[in-house]
Amino acid sequence: MAFDLMEVTDEPLLTLLRVGRIQAPESLAATDILIADGRIAALGQDIEVPTDWPVRVVEARDLIAVPAFIDQHVHVTGGGGEGGCGNRCPEITAEEIASMGIATVVGVLGTDSISRSPADLLAKVRGLRAEGIAAYMYTGAYRFPPPTLTGDVQRDLAWIPEVLGLGELAISDHRSSQPRQDEIERLVSEVRVGAMLAGKLGICHFHLGDGKRGLEPLRRLLAETEIPADQVIPTHVNRHRALLEEAADYALRFDACVDVTAFDEVGEEDISAFEAVSFLLARGVPAERITMSSDCNGSLPEFDAKGTYLGMRVARNTALIADWQRLVHEKVLPLEQALGLIAGNVARVLGLHAGKGRLAVGFDADITLLDGDFQPQQTFVAGKCVYRVN
Template sequence: MSPNKARPADTLTLLRVGETFTPERCEATDILMAGGKIVALGQDLAVPHGWPVREVDARHLIAVPAFIDQHVHVTGGGGEGGCGTRCPPISAHDIASMGIGTVVGVLGTDSISRSPADLLAAVRGLAADGLAAYMYTGAYRVPAPTLTGDIQRDLAWIPEVIGVGEIAISDHRSSQPRQDELERLVSDARVGAMLAGKRGICHFHLGDGKRGLAPLRRLLEETEIPADQIIPTHVNRRPELLEEAADFALAFDASVDVTAFEDAGDGLSAFEAVSRLLARGVSPARITLSSDCNGSLPEFDADGAYVGMQVARNTALIADWQRLVHDEVLPLEAALGLLTANVARVLGLHAHKGRLTLGFDADITLLDKALRPQRTFVAGRCVYGDVDA
């Protein structure tokens, strides 16, 4: 299920690096890439004479799996204050410069002036620029807007569609879906995904409404839907919601997604949120991070009237992740999972993404000692940074 890999390179690429994390620490310091895949890992690898190989000397850098951002408004979000408040789309360069090789595009509040077709076109545009790009069908509202008129058909027939989202609950901007509507939507996603061999997650936007995670708790308690089908995001919007998210993760062995807000306001930064979840006993394997980049950060007054907004960026995602390592909240191996292996598992991409291992997509980010992304490879091609530097 890799609909948008970059074209295979004409030559093999041999990366010689200082350290490798797969995300676990690995003894290999050489990574050979061919046909978009990792074909060898080791030390002092030699390629037979005459083979078309390009060597990249990056022995001052650390190789890690390229990051995966499961919540990106690739067409731009916003619009809550009228057409003049629509956010701009994001470029492949702005994504890859943060070490991100794979993105999942979402629609938000506005599925009127923007549509799943717009989102699919943007996703395919990012793929043409060398990224791995997927999307959720649907948007805030229920019934979900789709490409084919049906959630199951979208999942079954559109390779880039890997789930449904972001569905808004506990938010004054949601369509206030009834419990039976949520159950039908999640069930349709599950069956459509089964027919396509996908995970088919339902990515739920959490607002700051008083119901919090109650609709999702009820869904898992009263139906046969497994917990790995349900992914709540923005769980750090306010401290009380984060406490609910910790209870949710522990009660159902479920995953929760923390948003790297640039300005958390009354909520918590991603650094604070992950730290608190860990303190509550949530396994780091059940935590993921995402950026919400190019979405809107609207402000509303006490009556729910729009008063202004900012545009989210993905810089906080990397800054908060780096701080988790620098402040020794998590070792690098475990912290990498929040942006790589955990996310791949949640999305159902874990058979070929999220790890540096033989046969997996050659999606590799090279970090300096301060954990700043210097180069990003997707399917063996450098999409950010100078491979000759």
């Protein structure tokens, strides 16, 4: 029995983006992107599609197509709680994510893993997926032993597809469980084996506080064990100048990656992501070894010298894009390399680089369309437009 395909589906099976320029992240001669089944099917110029094919054409000749951004540190269920239940941060919405050109997020739990659990986090991650965001998560939280979904870190990695690794385990922070060096080494080893069983990279995402030990636990981990540096990612390395200097030395000594947080309000000691990336580059850290994340919807608590809670703000993801734009506008990095900080480098760090982080045939059709000021105008996830500026 013959039938018209367009009668049985509300969505065209193909999407054709016609843009002014494609940065893949390298500049391409192509200006058309053909999307099929959530992936990039072809790149070219003036791609012709038969008129009877189920295709949607998006004309965006004034915009630049880039790999959609990836934020590896998002409190999707909300962070906070350091000042009691009245200080819990709100959950993030899919629109708040996509409006910044972000297609992929990794959800984390922070200080509070009591009123919020890995199960809550997984439910939120799956909810974001239902709304079109490519969402993942870390098992665990600040504390040791880490809370898990299955009762075991290895099982979480092996059996839960959304779990990419462990995080954010807190070190050098008064809110940390103060894990011993042998406990850190054992836990990272557990993550490595669980990830191997699942065919994942198995990231251990470490929250760095402003404590005097700094990166010393991770230095010892890499110097005294066989754990590869690519499995260990320290974040918030721009809390203060001394920690940032240590992060530069750490990255160079171990050929390791470091993650810079885009603080939306820089305090007396905090260093902006723009300044931190500029500093790391000046110290000789390759751009490929630097990533940026937002820490959005987490709390930005203030404590006095004795650790007494004074107050808090809620982090946003707007600074991530603003600091990134400034790096491009002020020519700290060319656009091709700057895109790595929030796309290609992050995909590699997370083990998602086979399908995300660049625009190429066969890759996920996660595409952000930028205007001339590099402001996101449209965000596509798996070929579907999840955000458009009105």
